Amino acid sequence: MAIELFRIDDRLIHGQVVVGWGQPLDLTFIVLVDDEVAGSEWEQELYRMGVPPEMDVHFDTVESAATKLAVYQGDHRRGALLTGDIETMARLVELTGAIPRVNLGGIHHRTGRTQRLRYIFLAPDEERSLRTLAARGVDVSAQDVPAARPLPLQEVLSGEGNR
Amino acid sequence: MSEAERTLPRAIVAGHGEFAVGLVSAVSQITGRGDAFVTMSNRDMSANDVERALRDHIDASGLEVIFTDLPAGSCTMAARRLLRERPAIVLVTGTNLATLLDFVFHTDVPASQAAQHAAERGRAALVVTGAPGGY
Numbered sequence: 001m002a003i004e005l006f007r008i009d010d011r012l013i014h015g016q017v018v019v020g021w022g023q024p025l026d027l028t029f030i031v032l033v034d035d036e037v038a039g040s041e042w043e044q045e046l047y048r049m050g051v052p053p054e055m056d057v058h059f060d061t062v063e064s065a066a067t068k069l070a071v072y073q074g075d076h077r078r079g080a081l082l083t084g085d086i087e088t089m090a091r092l093v094e095l096t097g098a099i100p101r102v103n104l105g106g107i108h109h110r111t112g113r114t115q116r117l118r119y120i121f122l123a124p125d126e127e128r129s130l131r132t133l134a135a136r137g138v139d140v141s142a143q144d145v146p147a148a149r150p151l152p153l154q155e156v157l158s159g160e161g162n163r
Numbered sequence: 164m165s166e167a168e169r170t171l172p173r174a175i176v177a178g179h180g181e182f183a184v185g186l187v188s189a190v191s192q193i194t195g196r197g198d199a200f201v202t203m204s205n206r207d208m209s210a211n212d213v214e215r216a217l218r219d220h221i222d223a224s225g226l227e228v229i230f231t232d233l234p235a236g237s238c239t240m241a242a243r244r245l246l247r248e249r250p251a252i253v254l255v256t257g258t259n260l261a262t263l264l265d266f267v268f269h270t271d272v273p274a275s276q277a278a279q280h281a282a283e284r285g286r287a288a289l290v291v292t293g294a295p296g297g298y
Contacts, residue, residue, distance in 0.1 A: 012210070014210070014237040014240065015179055015232075015236040015237070018235040019235070042247070046243055049243065050233075050235035050239065106209070108209030
């Protein structure tokens with residue numbers, strides 16, 4: 001059981017996560033790792049309002065998530081861990097060394113980023129971070145919804161996923 | 164329909180994919196009053212982009228009623244963020260066709276009030292037939 005999905009998505013909790021992944025994976029808890037959200041009651045309430053009542057949401061900083069990851073992994077239920085950017089996930093991987101795979105679910109357009117997929121835009125330093133994650137043995141792939149084919153990082157960076 | 168007969172927009176409909184365009188298309192087919200809505204999709208947009216687009220729609224139109232689809236959807240999240248700074252906004256989530264149809268016919272009351280009534284009508288339109296507990 002434990003955490004079934006480690007996802008980078010700049011929308012954090014939204015329809016694709018709660019319904020698109022939540023239903024088929026039978027997710028009953030979400031770990032939202034974001035230093036800013038973890039420090040804001042208002043932001044936390046906003047995200048809590050977006051999930052069904054039977055779904056728990058845990059809000060963590062990178063440090064607290066790293067400390068509690070083993071507990072989350074030992075949960076008998078299924079969960080998802082979300083970060084809003086690559087840097088946050090990379091820090092978590094660095095601190096724990098216990099994240100086997102990372103799903104790229106939504107990194108949208110911003111100045112300095114290049115489009116790699118319809119839903120993935122990356123800056124050069126972000127590409128380097130993802131290559132570093134892969135070099136550490138983390139299985140990095142892009143997949144916005146479960147019905148889509150997961151695209152390996154190499155395919156994402158080569159732009160083959162757009163063809 | 165002449166320009167004079169066109170309905171002025173009274174609300175924004177926002178959601179995933181073609182949700183808004185599709186629902187408003189159905190409203191037009193049934194009532195001819197699809198002009199009552201401004202539509203918006205969150206397709207391929209970041210949370211910041213969705214919030215910016217919704218803010219732009221509100222600023223451009225002055226509308227204060229927003230209909231969205233999922234409670235967890237990024238349009239809903241963006242609308243809730245805007246609500247914090249603009250308390251006059253009314254947000255209806257879980258919007259269905261019955262909701263919008265009711266809304267377009269209540270032009271004699273403020274849009275915010277019509278939205279409240281429409282939400283009740285939309286909720287009542289969800290009926291299970293032929294299953295245990297249905298009729």
